[in-house]
Amino acid sequence: EVQLVESGGGLVPPGGSLRLSCAASGFIFSNYALHWVRQAPGKGLEYVSAINSNGDRTYYANSVKGRFTISRDNSKNTLYLQMGSLRTEDMAVYYCARDSSFYYYDYWGQGTLVTVSS
Amino acid sequence: SYELTQPPSVSVSPGQTASITCSGDKLGDKYASWYQQKPGQSPVLVIYQDNKRPSGIPERFSGSNSGNTATLTISGTQAVDEADYYCQAWDSRSAPFGGGTKLTVL
Numbered sequence: 001e002v003q004l005v006e007s008g009g010g011l012v013p014p015g016g017s018l019r020l021s022c023a024a025s026g027f028i029f030s031n032y033a034l035h036w037v038r039q040a041p042g043k044g045l046e047y048v049s050a051i052n053s054n055g056d057r058t059y060y061a062n063s064v065k066g067r068f069t070i071s072r073d074n075s076k077n078t079l080y081l082q083m084g085s086l087r088t089e090d091m092a093v094y095y096c097a098r099d100s101s102f103y104y105y106d107y108w109g110q111g112t113l114v115t116v117s118s
Numbered sequence: 119s120y121e122l123t124q125p126p127s128v129s130v131s132p133g134q135t136a137s138i139t140c141s142g143d144k145l146g147d148k149y150a151s152w153y154q155q156k157p158g159q160s161p162v163l164v165i166y167q168d169n170k171r172p173s174g175i176p177e178r179f180s181g182s183n184s185g186n187t188a189t190l191t192i193s194g195t196q197a198v199d200e201a202d203y204y205c206q207a208w209d210s211r212s213a214p215f216g217g218g219t220k221l222t223v224l
Contacts, residue, residue: 035213044218045153045161045204059211062119095160103208104151104166111160 002026002107004096009112016086016116022079022096022109029077030054033099036070036081038092039111046092049081050099064090083114091116120209122216129222136192138219140205143186148207150188152181155202155218164203165190197223 008020022034036048049070050059058070069082079096093113097105122142130136140150150168153161163172165181168188178193188207192199200223205216 037215044202045155045206045215047213047215050213061212100166102167103149103213104163104206105153105161105213106163106166106172108160108162 002098004098004107004109006094006096006109006112009094009114011115011117012086013118014086014088014116017082017084018086018114020081020083020094020112020114022081024077024079024096024098027098029072030074032101034072034079035097035099035105036079037095037097037105037108038090038114039095040089040092043092048094051079086114086116088116090114119212120207120214122205122207122214124203124205124216124219126217127220127222129224130192130195132197132223133194136195136199136221136223138190138192138203138205138221140188140190140207140216141186142188142207142216145186145188145207146184148183148209150181150183151206152179152188152190153204153206153215154199155204156200161204192221195221195223199223 005023035050051070067085093111095111096109098107100106152165155161168183169181
C-alpha cells in the first residue's frame, strides 16, 4: 500500500525557518517525481514545488522561489521541503503528492500544518 | 504562470447532473485532472487525463476537455458527492490548480 506521511509542521514566527519531511512507503521511491502542494485555511490548493525522481531537477512556484528548497533522499525514501523567510501567507496545510508520471497526482499524504505567527 | 478558472460554487438537486467547468488558455492541448476534497480530508483523484476514472471512482463521474474548457460531470449526483472540486493542468514547469468549486447537493 502506497503511503506518504508528512511531518515537521508547527508554529514558527515570521521570518523563521522550518523543514518538512514526507516519508514514503509501498512503492519504489526513486522511480517517481514528487511534489509539495499547500492549502491555506479556507482556501484552495496551491502547487508549491516539484522534484524529479533522481533529484537533479527542481521547480518552484513564483510565490516561494528563492525561499523554499525541495530535496529528496532516495536512500531514506524521504522528501523534504526546507522553508525559509516564512511569511504569514505561507501558513497552510502542506501536502506531499506523488507524480504519476502522466500529468496527475495519484497519491497524497495527510498533510502537515504550518502556522506562521508571532 | 498558467491560470485555471472555476466557478466558486455549483448547486444541484439529488439525482440530477452537475457540471463543473475549468477554463484556461488552450486547456484542450493539455491533460486535465480533477480532485475531490471533503472537509478535513486530503484531495482524492476522480478524473485524470481528461476523461479517465481511477479504480474505485463511481461511473457517474466523467470528464471532457476541449478548446479552452475542461468539464467534470457528475450524473445522478448523490449527497455523498458534496465536496470541493479542483481541476489541474500541467504546464511545462508547474502543475497549477483551479480555484476550486464547492458542489452543494440540495
